[in-house]
Amino acid sequence: QKEVEQDPGPLSVPEGAIVSLxxxxxxxxxxxxxxxxxxxxxxxxxxxxxxxxxxKEDGRFTAQVDKSSKYISLFIRDSQPSDSATYLCAMRGSxxxxxxFGSGTRLSIRP
Amino acid sequence: xxxxxxxxxxxxxxxxxxVKIECRSLDFQxxxxxxxxxxxxxxxxxxxxxxxxxxxxYEQGVEKDKFLINHASLTLSTLTVTSAHPEDSSFYxxxxxxxxxxxxxxxxxxxTVT
Numbered sequence: 001q002k003e004v005e006q007d008p009g010p011l012s013v014p015e016g017a018i019v020s021l022x023x024x025x026x027x028x029x030x031x032x033x034x035x036x037x038x039x040x041x042x043x044x045x046x047x048x049x050x051x052x053x054x055x056k057e058d059g060r061f062t063a064q065v066d067k068s069s070k071y072i073s074l075f076i077r078d079s080q081p082s083d084s085a086t087y088l089c090a091m092r093g094s095x096x097x098x099x100x101f102g103s104g105t106r107l108s109i110r111p
Numbered sequence: 112x113x114x115x116x117x118x119x120x121x122x123x124x125x126x127x128x129x130v131k132i133e134c135r136s137l138d139f140q141x142x143x144x145x146x147x148x149x150x151x152x153x154x155x156x157x158x159x160x161x162x163x164x165x166x167x168x169y170e171q172g173v174e175k176d177k178f179l180i181n182h183a184s185l186t187l188s189t190l191t192v193t194s195a196h197p198e199d200s201s202f203y204x205x206x207x208x209x210x211x212x213x214x215x216x217x218x219x220x221x222x223t224v225t
Contacts, residue, residue, distance in 0.1 A: 034214070043117075043204050043216040044155070088154060090214075098145075099214060103154045 003027050006089055006102030014110050019076040023089035023102045026070065030091040030100075033065050035074045038086045038104070047087075048074065079109045113137060115207050117217035124195055124224055132190045132220045134161075134205030140185035141207035145214070146178075149202040161188040161205075195224040 006023045013019055021035075032051055036044035048063035050056045056063045062075040072091070076083055089102040118133045134144055142163045147155040159180055160168040167180035177199075179191040192199055204219040 036216070041202070041219070041221065043115075043219040046213060046215060049213050098157055098160070101154045106152075 001026060002103075003100050004089065004091060004102045007105055008103050010106040010108060012108040012110060013079060015079060015081060017079050017109075019074075019079050019083070019107060019109075021074040021076075021087050021089070021105050021107070023072050023091075024070055025072075025091060025100075027091075027093070027100075028067075028070070029093040030067075031094070032092050033063070033072050034090040034099070035061075035063055036088040036090060037083075038088060040085075044088055081109045081111050084108045113218070114139065114209055114215045115205065115217040117205060117220050119220060120218060121221045122223070124222070126196055126224055127194055129191055129193045130195055130222060132192075132203055132205075132222075134188045134190070134207070134217055136186045136207045136209070139207075139209045141188075141209070142185060144182065144188040144205055144207045146180065146188075146190050147204045147206065149204060149219075151202075155204060158190075161190075163188075192222065195222070197224045200224045 004025045035048040037047050038044040050063050053065045053067045060077045064073040086104040086106050088104045090099045092099045116135045124130050144161040146158045148158050149155050157170050158173045161180045161182040163182040169175045182188045200223050202219050206214045206216045
């Protein structure tokens with residue numbers, strides 16, 4: 001079993017829809033949770049960074065962490081074609097431990 | 112704007128030659144940087160942790176003599192792919208933590224070995 005599981009997609013939704021991306025994990029030591037967006041042939045861009053359980057909102061993006069269920073989500077409201085990219089969840093334990101990435105979900109927003 | 116840069120963005124080299132990739136933190140110091148490799152449509156695989164002033168720490172299965180890492184200063188880490196072969200063709204990405212614990216990634220370097 002992988003430490004972090006993420007549905008690879010592809011996921012295709014119409015413009016304006018709410019997108020829900022999810023990851024599950026098995027290591028209860030994970031404390032820091034991130035979402036990255038990666039466009040084709042580019043480096044990952046940090047979208048959201050959260051510590052422990054709870055919600056965090058930034059513009060059209062909301063990250064949720066449920067440590068009891070070992071489940072994290074990223075919601076994108078009013079999705080735009082420019083949101084089409086691969087979204088990677090990532091997590092780690094202490095600040096010194098390495099980051100474990102999900103496999104990434106390919107998202108396509110149809111105009 | 113970008114907080115981590117990489118150079119070159121793309122490189123093509125002949126089999127058997129060596130290639131150096133630079134990773135720089137912009138406007139901040141990074142005692143630790145990370146090097147990843149990414150194959151098409153796959154996630155990032157951590158290759159090694161670059162430590163300023165000491166030896167790099169390599170992940171299991173990564174050949175340290177083939178992928179030489181030098182953390183020359185608090186803003187620069189280099190990855191040298193020695194005696195490159197076609198199977199080394201990949202997308203190489205570095206990252207560095209800034210401020211708290213947030214990792215910022217460089218734009219990546221696409222290596223093609225012919």
